[in-house]
Amino acid sequence: MWQTEDLILVAVSLSVSVLACTVAGDGGGRPLVTAVTRDAATSLYTIPVKSGSPLVVDLSGPIVWSTCDDAASHDTLECNSIDCMRAHRFHPPNCQHTGYGMPDPGNPYRCKCTTHPHNPVSGDTASGDMTRVVLSANATDGRNPLGPVSFTAVTSCAPDSLLAGLPAGAVGVAGLARSGLSFPAQVARTQGVANSFALCLPSGPGNGVAIFGGGLLIAANGRPLTEMLVGETPLRKHKESPGYYISASKGIAVDGAQVPVGQYAPLTIGLSTTIPYAELRRDVYRPLINAFDQAMERQGGRVPSPAAAPFELCYNSSRLSPTRFGYFVPTVDLMLEGGRNWTVFGINSMAQVNRATACFAFVEMKTGDKSEYGGLAPPAVVLGGFQMQQNLLVFDEEKQTLGFTSQLTGRGLSCGQFNFTMSA
Ligand SMILES: *[C@@H]1O[C@H](CO)[C@@H](O)[C@H](O)[C@H]1NC(C)=O
Ligand SMILES: *[C@@H]1O[C@H](CO)[C@@H](O)[C@H](O)[C@H]1NC(C)=O
Ligand SMILES: *[C@@H]1O[C@H](CO)[C@@H](O)[C@H](O)[C@H]1NC(C)=O
Numbered sequence: 001m002w003q004t005e006d007l008i009l010v011a012v013s014l015s016v017s018v019l020a021c022t023v024a025g026d027g028g029g030r031p032l033v034t035a036v037t038r039d040a041a042t043s044l045y046t047i048p049v050k051s052g053s054p055l056v057v058d059l060s061g062p063i064v065w066s067t068c069d070d071a072a073s074h075d076t077l078e079c080n081s082i083d084c085m086r087a088h089r090f091h092p093p094n095c096q097h098t099g100y101g102m103p104d105p106g107n108p109y110r111c112k113c114t115t116h117p118h119n120p121v122s123g124d125t126a127s128g129d130m131t132r133v134v135l136s137a138n139a140t141d142g143r144n145p146l147g148p149v150s151f152t153a154v155t156s157c158a159p160d161s162l163l164a165g166l167p168a169g170a171v172g173v174a175g176l177a178r179s180g181l182s183f184p185a186q187v188a189r190t191q192g193v194a195n196s197f198a199l200c201l202p203s204g205p206g207n208g209v210a211i212f213g214g215g216l217l218i219a220a221n222g223r224p225l226t227e228m229l230v231g232e233t234p235l236r237k238h239k240e241s242p243g244y245y246i247s248a249s250k251g252i253a254v255d256g257a258q259v260p261v262g263q264y265a266p267l268t269i270g271l272s273t274t275i276p277y278a279e280l281r282r283d284v285y286r287p288l289i290n291a292f293d294q295a296m297e298r299q300g301g302r303v304p305s306p307a308a309a310p311f312e313l314c315y316n317s318s319r320l321s322p323t324r325f326g327y328f329v330p331t332v333d334l335m336l337e338g339g340r341n342w343t344v345f346g347i348n349s350m351a352q353v354n355r356a357t358a359c360f361a362f363v364e365m366k367t368g369d370k371s372e373y374g375g376l377a378p379p380a381v382v383l384g385g386f387q388m389q390q391n392l393l394v395f396d397e398e399k400q401t402l403g404f405t406s407q408l409t410g411r412g413l414s415c416g417q418f419n420f421t422m423s424a
């Protein structure tokens with residue numbers, strides 16, 4: 001049964017590649033581009049890839065999931081299919097391995113694949129059938145969208161209740177993690193492109209952009225953002241997590257001075273699109289905020305304001321100088337494996353909490369509820385959306401590297417400059 005469908009898929013993709021010879025912009029073998037929108041209410045990011053409906057971007061999610069019509073009307077994968085195995089390669093936090101599926105009520109000889117869609121915000125995990133849905137985005141040459149491309153992806157169904165805490169209108173989660181069933185891995189397989197993606201998160205209400213499948217990313221003014229990368233560092237594994245981790249092998253510096261957190265160096269740094277602000281383990285958090293506050297004092301103009309939850313270090317922002325890269329405050333250097341620094345400027349370190357107050361946007365990790373690492377030690381640092389915004393990140397699973405630009409705005413660029421007008 002599933003082999004026949006596989007053949008149909010092969011036939012469909014063959015006809016697509018035949019069309020590629022005659023119709024420009026149908027997407028055969030081209031990367032896909034999508035707008036990335038920030039939801040102000042939840043600080044989550046979405047991409048409109050399910051029939052125009054948004055899915056939440058989750059760098060740590062190993063699968064794509066969305067709500068499904070009732071069981072009778074969607075097809076399910078068999079337990080012994082390769083995609084079912086792929087779906088069971090990673091388990092959500094605190095979720096026991098409960099087998100690959102269950103008997104199909106409609107056919108007792110068939111085992112239907114179930115998996116465990118996880119909501120990264122509420123922490124809830126459900127059980128859902130593995131099915132196939134059509135996802136879509138535009139093909140791109142890195143400069144403009146060229147035309148819509150639809151492809152069949154293997155996804156998990158989830159009950160409506162699993163949408164709790166996600167932005168209004170979102171119908172599920174697009175996992176972008178390092179797994180065989182993540183959104184980028186499925187784009188790579190179906191489009192014949194690299195398993196690599198570029199993510200540029202917006203800082204405000206405008207669009208950011210994501211390109212799946214490698215290649216260039218060019219701003220509307222013609223400048224290739226992908227040539228602005230200042231460094232590249234190896235991707236590392238952390239415990240059983242499918243997410244993205246890098247190593248600050250030389251630690252962290254504030255305004256050029258090493259912060260004394262080296263005892264456990266190298267520091268593992270995770271990246272998360274589902275937490276708003278960087279979370280630091282207590283042994284890293286204390287020395288970092290002390291170093292930052294002292295550097296503020298040395299710099300002058302430090303006028304403390306009362307703490308504004310969740311932040312501890314807050315300042316009178318009318319005493320801070322605004323620049324193209326945010327408030328002029330001490331830089332935080334993440335000194336990464338490979339020798340390059342990811343330098344965090346004010347735009348990624350100072351959150352404006354009200355008209356008069358800006359706070360250092362790094363918070364202490366609550367290790368009590370960090371079930372995410374299966375009870376094992378969490379990484380030293382997890383960067384959040386605020387630290388990644390206006391920074392082009394290239395997650396390359398083939399080279400196993402992360403490329404980064406640091407903030408783009410100081411160079412007159414931004415994540416909102418991709419030209420979303422369809423190429424003529
Ligand atoms: C393709 O791009 C156009 C122009 O930006 C947009 O209106 C359309 O929704 C996109 N299609 C898909 C499938 O993303
Ligand atoms: C990285 O940052 C540290 C501390 O600010 C500095 O001493 C070092 O020269 C920087 N390295 C590079 C390659 O920029
Ligand atoms: C912040 O600084 C400005 C300018 O010096 C001052 O007018 C204002 O009262 C200060 N606000 C607070 C809350 O201290």
Ligand SMILES: *[C@@H]1O[C@H](CO)[C@@H](O)[C@H](O)[C@H]1NC(C)=O
Pocket residue numbers: 144220221419421422423424
């Ligand atoms: C955006 O792309 C369209 C289609 O190629 C082009 O006509 C337009 O000039 C571009 N806009 C900018 C600002 O470059």
